Amino acid sequence: MSLIEWNPFRDMDNISREMANFFERSPFKFLGGMTSPRVDVYQTDNDVVVKAEIPGVAKEDINVYIDENSIRLSGQTRRNDEFKDENVYRAERYYGNFSRTIPLPVEVRSEQAKAEYKDGILSITIPKVEPSKQKGRRIDIQ
Template structure:
């Protein structure tokens, strides 16, 4: 009976090749890109709600639309590919290109007429002033 040397590294290399084949078909990347959901941070400051949204690749302000309907904030737009790359030359595709949309409920009543938005370094920041709350007032009771 002859002995065959055991090579565990060879088995790991085969497993790595199988993983590479699975991910090379861009299955997961295509799935995530089709979701097209930008990441958002939202917080409240003194008199405003601030929403920060990661949108790398926007080229001009016409590529994004912001709407507020009641307490619902909607961000829609389109990110275009800067230059077309032929599929046969592409080795990996992870960055998102195409239409996106995200809607979130705001935590308090806001004034939609005073919204300000800025875009810098791939981050869209939306500052939404809160509506002034009704000040409480003392009610005089007629006592008979």
């Protein structure tokens, strides 16, 4: 009988698959998968721009809600009807609902927001509110 040297990394693929299956079937589902899109938020001189990665989702399945201080993205990734559990060899993609609220760096004009969805990237441009001259006032001390 020959001895086989123990290698802790040999079965990593099996272990990672078992861990993925555990999190997919458990109440801890938020730890894996796409529960919220990744975003970039930046400002230009006149606008706030938000770009979100939402690949594989039809634009009809994406909802965008904007107020003066934040954006909420939500939607659903749907599984094709031809995708049957008994025929699956590997299933790594996330299917289901997602949601994310993104605070904005400045106050915006939500009624003038524009959105475009192309190649899995949702781009939202919102004009900034022009800062008023002075919101407060000086008070004399008596």
